[in-house]
Amino acid sequence: MPWLRVLMAYGLLLACTAVFFGPVLFMLSGSLKPDELVLAEAGTWRALVPESVSLDNYRSVFERVPFASYLASSLIINGLIVGLGLMVNAFAGYALARLRWWGRNGVLVLVLALLVIPFEAIAVPLFYQLSWLGWRDDHLVQAIPFVANPLAIYLFYSFFLGLPRELEEAARIDGAGVLRTFFTIVIPNSAAAFASVAIVLFLFHWGMYLWPLLMTTSESVRPLPLGIATFHTLPPLAWGDILAFGVLMVLPVVVVFVVFQRWFVQGVASVGVKG
Structure with missing residues (x-):
């Protein structure tokens, strides 16, 4: 029935x-x-x-831990990852989708292969490499390894494949080079893709715990995921404070998704249809 x-x-x-x-x-x-x-x-x-x-638990959060410092660190780290990641991954996706160069197919296969490798598999080798270089305990070291993202590259690649070539060809006839075409034609017509990738990068890295735990020792550069863990070392163990911290930690994610929701849905639909 x-x-x-x-x-x-x-x-x-x-x-x-x-x-x-x-x-x-x-x-x-x-x-x-x-x-x-x-x-x-x-x-x-x-x-x-x-x-x-x-609201006592929320007041207690600000009294017991430097929440503002944790929040500032998270915003800086994720701002670097999203801001730099949008440009780096967009350039890579456009080069794979539109340009013709030797080794292009091999690089595309490598990008797809990297999608299945979890970060935990390379975290320790990367930790030793950067420690050997003496690069630790700042915001940049928590952001730079995640700027280039294979999923973001593939999302841009799939979206750019669906853009009409006539727009770029018209720009080249007018004398525009590759970079000028990318900035004046491709980017304005790819708002949905950029919003989708921005949300994906932000969501993936906002709650990251392992890498900051490995690379930081100073409280001033610790992000929110490490901040909430400090409650387990602050007697007495107050679950109300921990849950209040969790709510405050989730709020920026909700705000970002609500603001970019329309473009995110458009971007996912475009990739699903054209990719």
Whole structure:
């Protein structure tokens, strides 16, 4: 029966929504209730709906740890990764999609192969390499290794393949070179791709923990993921403070996604259709 299939489909979607949204609601609710009730009410419906709302946990976050310093470090690191990454990966994607040069197909295969290699597999060799060079404990060393991203290159490559060649050919007839064509024709027509890659890079690296843990010793350059871990070394262990920190850490991600959501959807749809 058609109505039964529809009912089952919506029931499955609601169940999936509850599974994914439940922890977020628990984090938000726990951040607004007294610390002694956070775990005491876990496993009941009251864990998701606080009886009374208090901002004490948020005030405690700013009193116990230098949250502003952690936030500034995260914004600097991710700003470098996104800003430099957009240009580097866009250049690489355009060169693979439009230019003809020796070894192009081999480089494309290498980019695709790098997609399946997790960062954890190269983290330790990269750590020893940069430590041997004496480059540690600053914002740049946490950002530069992630500027070139194989997924971002492939997203740009797929998008640029779908752009009409007539636009670039008209610019070249008018005397524009490759760089001028890229900046005046390609970039203005690729806002969706740039927004998609910006969100992907931001989401991937905002919560990165392993690399900052390996490369930093000074609190002044530690990002938010290391900041939330410091609560486990600050007695007493206050879960309300940890959940409040988590909410504050997630807010910039939500803001970025909401601002660029329309372009992100357009970019993913374009890659899916044209790639």
